[in-house]
Amino acid sequence: MTDQIAAGPLTTETGAPVADNQQSQSAGPGGPVLLQDQHLIEKLARFNRERIPERVVHARGAGAYGTFRVTADVTRWTRARFLSEIGKETEVFLRFSTVAGNLGAADAVRDPRGFAVKFYTEDGNYDLVGNNTPVFFIRDAIKFPDFIHTQKRDPYTGSQEADNVWDFWGLSPESTHQVTWLFGDRGIPASYRHMDGFGSHTFQWSNEAGEVFWVKYHFKTDQGIRNLTQDEADALAGRDPDSHQRDLREAIERGEYPTWTVQVQIMPAAEAAAYRFNPFDLTKVWPHADYPPVTIGTLELNRNPRNVFAEVEQATFSPHHFVPGIGPSPDKMLQGRLFAYGDAHRHRVGINADQLPVNRPHAAGARTHGRDGLAYDGRHGGAKNYEPNSFGGPAQTGRPPWEPVQVAGATGDHPTPAHAEDDDFVQAGNLYRLMSEEERERLVANLAGFLAKVSREEIAERAIANFRRADEDYGKRLEAAVQALRG
Structure with missing residues (x-):
């Protein structure tokens, strides 16, 4: 792969030589520009179409290629072939992002970070689309558009x-x-x-015997956790809006390849129903004392994209991209994302987005009967476009990629099932009590600085009441800090 266009005359997009790239054709030396100037019209029309719609969320991002390497035997839990033996390596592409900011926003802001990993496996691409936090703000995808509207511009x-x-x-x-x-x-x-990364959701693993396990993914940074204070971030965002993108690219250029230790928490399927928390609730973690993380591999980033637009902006990830041995769970937030992500990319990049170089399978072939549409390149030739057929075309395997999940009850708008210790505040309170006194002070100051900006007293009071329910001291200190800022 080269970064240079072949030497020779500048041409139009159809290969015709360009005589003059400095002056447009005109009717005489001082006359109006002519519509017959094919190079001018093509150049301006092409320029007008150089951008695609930015992502509604996770628009601001950076990415790199690398390698995932298996370091433990996990075959008793999953039949996924890319995890089938110690030492096996799989190419990956990892895209980092902020959530709320637009494409031109700064990197150093207070926002969750997307942590999306594409594994180019021999059974097709597996996309693990997570964040740098193990939980999220909501547990049902029906609330997601409303939530994002509050984070975006009024x-x-x-x-x-x-x-x-x-x-x-x-x-x-x-x-x-x-x-x-x-x-x-x-x-x-x-x-x-x-920073660490998390799959956040609960996913299904199934082994060759058809046994089912629920899993959560953790990517633990080997560089150590480092964070910015609000004042440090404000200064950095103003001085270098591209700080995180630049840091990642330059580290890889120096040969300082970042790595993460990959772990999973594993719950036998039979234990889910009686677990003290709803194991499919995205607002909750599984305490490590209940299900200790098991180290299964390492992930290294070691190659920068050659073209940010082609490989980072046009990169697409969908939680619905599974491989045999890995599948979804009843997590209602995940279930909504199974549709929403693929649909977003079909709108944003086009129906053939999965055949772009960064998105297409690298270690497997895509044998489909889907064709035509925007940017179709004729890759199927004259092959038949239906299944089954009598002409040697690809056919179904007859083996589902993951195991079925038992369901019961009437259809309807059901609330998420509650487990013995489920509520919306216990884990927030536990997190607060795990913090040092200095960490609590910074937490309260950060919250109060933003909460004090609200214009309606009942909004502030309601928010403080939620933190008080998580921990009495938490709410009391936040209330005092907000009152002090509001005078």
Whole structure:
């Protein structure tokens, strides 16, 4: 692969030589420009179409290629072939991102970070689309558009508004745990290299015998956790908006390849129903004392993209991209994402997005009967486009990639099933009590600085009440800090 265009005459997109790339054709030396100037028209029309719609969320990102290497035998839990033997390596592409900011936003902001990994396996691509936090603000995808609307620009002011953010969080008490994460020390990572990643959701693993296990993924940074204070982040965002993207690229250029230790928590399927928390609730973690993380591999990033637009902006990830031995869970947030991500990319990049170099399978062939549409390149030739057929075309395997899940009951708008110790505040309180006194002080200061900006007293009071329910001291200190800032 070369970074240079072949030497020779500059041409149009159809290969015709360009006589003059400095002056457009005109009717005489001082006359109007001519529509017959094919090079001018093509150049301007092409320029007008150089951008695709940016992602609604996770628009601001950076990425790199690397290698995942298996370090433990996990075949008793999953039949996924890329995990089948110690020492086996799989090419990966990892895209980091912020969530709320647009494409031109700064990197050093208080926001969750996307942590999306594409494994180019021999059974097709496996996308693990997570964050740098093990939990999220909501547990049901039906609330996601509303949540993101509160994080984005207000339709009247055109700015993010504290009223909108805190109104939603206060009315959605399940967000208390994630908000505590976000406004704590890990809310602004110093770089993409110095933060952990999580699959966040619960996923299904199944072995050759058809036994089912529920798993959660953890990517533990080997560079150590490093974070920025709010003041440090404000200064860095103004001085270098591209700080995290630049840090990742330059580290790889220096040969300082970032690595993560990959772990999973594993729950036998039979234990899920009686577990003290709902194991499919995205607002909760599985305590490590209950299900200790098992180290299964290492992930190293060692190659930068050659072209950011082609390989980072056009990269697409979907939680629905599974491989045999790995599948979804009844997590209602995950279930919504199975549709939403693929649909977003079909709209944003096009129906053939999965055949772009960064997205197409690298270690397997894509044998489908889907064709035509935007940017189709004729890769199927004249092959028949239906199945079954009598002409040697690809056919179904007859073996589902994951195991079925038992369901029962009437259809309807059901609330998430509650388990013995489920509520919206216990894990947020546990997280607060795990913090040192200095960490609590910074957490309260960060929360109060934003909460004090709301214009309606009842919004602030409702939010503080949720933190008080997580921990009495937590709420009391936050209330005092907000009152001090509001005078």
